Amino acid sequence: MIESILSVNNMVTAFKTSDGLLPAVRGASFSVKKGETLCIVGESGCGKSITALSIMGLLPSNGKVTEGSVMFENKDLLTLKKEDMRSLRGNEISMIFQEPMTALNPVFTVGYQIREPLMIHHRLSKREAHQKGIELLKRVGIPSPASRMNQYPHELSGGMRQRVMIAIALSCNPKLLVADEPTTALDVTIQAQIIDLLNDLKRDFEMSLIMITHDMGVVAEIADRVIVMYAGEIIENGTVSEIFNSPQHPYTRGLLSSVPNVDDPDFHLNPIAGSLPLLNEKISGCRFHPRCPHAMEKCKAVSPVTFEATPTHSARCWLMEDEEVRQHGGQRAGTL
């Protein structure tokens, strides 16, 4: 078995708000294997970014991980000293963000920003870092990289800036790259290029990738494994073929049927009715039941446990209990 590079165990992240302490991530557990691409999908606001920022130790000042652990190569990132965590960031774990237009510092050149992690983590001289920077820009497909080094972010297009961000993130050969909707803000053609680039780089750099997206098209293209989040919970976890071919949770099925299918002219976009609950909304039982077309009495009363459809595929939905009872005579994976 390939070992996990990252394993998140029962992580709870809460925000201090005027309504009290509100959990935005409610007990997330998942792991990423070496060289694997994990996609985190779900509607906007379901807690994808907060999950990523919790791992990175980059939560907004009112947010805090209150429970659980995040194991990265036998170290719990949540209990690591600030300074030790800092020296991991941008070095062994990197992150790229959704908004290339604002993610780069407007008053520093591209060169300065790409040299920075190399000089901090690999202790390169300015000249060495500059040389490495040019190579990196070339590797991420930026034409005339040497002259780009002297340009400022505002002189670059959105797609180019995202490439620069990727070059910065990869500069120190990280073992894990967290990409938070890196293509959402870009044009469709540029999106495809960036996804292809990430796919290539992942192989070249032999790193693991956590890709956050709400685009199932991107998932199909890049994922090995998929976790589906809803209202702060992971409600389904499976390999990419399992998620696409036998989705278990009604929410996952809803997500899949809201993807336009170009091969099928009769396909109708079928988004899930209703909207994500607010953080301060109290919901009994399954957090999805108010929107679920199959909701039963039990769903309103009791929060579902995790059921395994296969050893690599699990979901939190009471519908699976009936099936399991029918098929295997009841075989639970236990509560989460």
Added chain:
Amino acid sequence: MKLAGLIVQRFMQLILLLIGISFIVFLSMHIAPGDPASIIGGPTASKADIEAIQENLGLNKPILVQYWDYLKGVFSGDLGFSYQTKQSVTEALTERFPNTLNLAIASIIVAVVIGVAAGIISALKHNSLFDALSTMIALGGISIPNFWLGAVLILIFAVNLQWLPVGGLTDPFWTIEGIKQLILPALTLGTGSAAMIARMSRSAMLEVIRADYVRTARAKGVREKSVIMLHCLRNAMIPVITVIGLNFGFLLGGTIITEQVFAINGVGRLMIESIAARDFPMVQGAVLLVATLFVLVNLIVDIVYAFIDPRISYE
């Protein structure tokens, strides 16, 4: 270079502005009640005496002709002669200006050091006791009148504690005595600006520390000290520079009360004395000088801007 274009353009603006300002000052001095000739002649002067004085000063010529003569002088560096002392205005200003400049520079240094530091600490310790106190003091600093603050400072530090002199600015600023003489006036004049700079620094910094690129810097593993002092400060200073420049302009032109309170022989005091004496050429000269400096300071701010904000281009 684009910057050269900007400088040329600004100098053209400066010349136009000077013509405009000199015209307004010239006109308003002539419209204002009080005839300089009778003031110069004194209460005992006869009508003939006064007419002679008017003739002598060219005051009986049409006003536009008078203005034209004056303007020609301005561009050759000749600002005319004081009615009162017969001294050359250019000379009088050159004599007094260093005191005003020293005061203004000392004040802006006080204002920038206190203002920027207080603003940044306030923003980093957002909603703390320090933040609340400094916001309150800043509010006070903006609303306290200079003459009152000056008087209070003199009472405490010069009269009671006797640490610093009561007034005067006679020693050069590079001597201990000169610095001692500058402290109270600089505090008096600089407090308002310090308060404004503090408020601007605080809000700029608060905005910047939430910016995406600051999160990126942390994601890269940049040390916290560099995150604040490089990634945040460089951006936060962009709007603050404007406020500093503006305030320096205000300080240069706003030394009147402080010079009066601390008995400093600067341009401000010269202006008051000259207005009282209807000494037209002196007032005009002083106002022109202050206006020119104000525009020059703004030009310098624009240039500094271009250096710290690469997004600005002057095309």
